[in-house]
Structures are given as C-alpha cells and as structure tokens.
Amino acid sequence: GAGVSQSPSNKVTEKGKDVELRCDPISGHTALYWYRQSLGQGLEFLIYFQGNSAPDKSGLPSDRFSAERTGGSVSTLTIQRTQQEDSAVYLCASSLEAGNYGYTFGSGTRLTVV
C-alpha cells in the first residue's frame, strides 16, 4: 500500500483481556518496528523485525507482550492480560533498509485499558 496501515485506530479493553494490534507495512520494506508512546512522552522501542532474521525483542516490557511478522509483511503485536499501564499509543513503522533510511510511521493504535 501507499503507507503504513494500523488497525484498529482506537481500542478500549477491560483490564485482564488480551488485545491484538495489526500493522501492514509498505510493500517492499524489509524492516518493521513497534514503538509505544505514553501521553506527552517520547517513543519507547518495543521490537524490531528485519527480513528473515530473528527479531530484536529487547524493548518488550514483559512476557505479556509478543509480536510476530508473517511472510515478511503484516505484523501483529499481542498484549495478554492487559493492565492499565499498557494504555498508550502503539506505533508501527517500516523502513526500506534498517539503519540507512528513515522510518515511515502508521497513525498508531490508541489503546485504553479500563
């Protein structure tokens, strides 16, 4: 597609429920990144995929968080047993080549855990 697409744009969930956030990167972009941003804060790195290499999961805050990227394209970020501190905007970005090009960001998913 023309840009990075994320769905849903907004998600309200009850504490303890699982949620799945989807990211559809730009076709041909080999690198895909997940970040989250709490209100008024900077971006916190979560996970990074590059081609067929093992993902860099060093930013995932707990084992309740996981992500996968199927067929080198669409990625899903899953948060199990959501907590109120998980409330944030989750941003996905893709890049033509990691380390050499800028990122193209999606519009994000605003997650609210009540």
Added chain:
Amino acid sequence: SQQGEEDPQALSIQEGENATMNCSYKTSINNLQWYRQNSGRGLVHLILIRSNEREKHSGRLRVTLDTSKKSSSLLITASRAADTASYFCATGQGGSEKLVFGKGTKLTVNP
C-alpha cells in the same frame, strides 16, 4: 533508555521567525534523524544526516551535526502556523539498526 535529549522542551514563536531546536546524545551513532509529530499520532520523517556529514538542507529545514560535541540542531526558517508540532530527534546507534528517540520539542507557531 533515552538517547537523544531535545532542548528546549517547548518553544513558542511568531509566524515568520526562525525556530531552532537542539538535540544531544551520548553514544556513537550511525546517523541522526529528525521527525515531526502532529496531534500525538504518527511521526513524519523530515531529514536524515549521517555521522560523516556536518550539514544538510531540505526546503526550509537545516540540520547540523557535530559529532565531537554529540549534538545536532534543527533550524526551521520563516516558520508558519502549520509548523506547529512536536519535533523529535532519533539516533541510530553503532551496531544497532533501531532508532532511539528523545522526548521531543513542542513547537508552537503563533499566527
């Protein structure tokens, strides 16, 4: 952990004035990038400057990089109300492909 630290945290200017934002970082970098964010959603890539470059221009934007001082600046000339946004610097650190973002500078351009 935060790598880039932007300064100031907030900046308010009049339309037509220039806006300068600074970014400092701590470790060696491959490149440094600037992004703009409107309304707390997706970020837009503005410019990338590599560690062996000192200055780069794109339209009304000018970015400088001083690796000896581990700092960069973003200059927006002849600002417009539409430039109102948060601006983030991000660094690609040596040996890592992921970008580390600062907390941003909130720029307000008053008409």
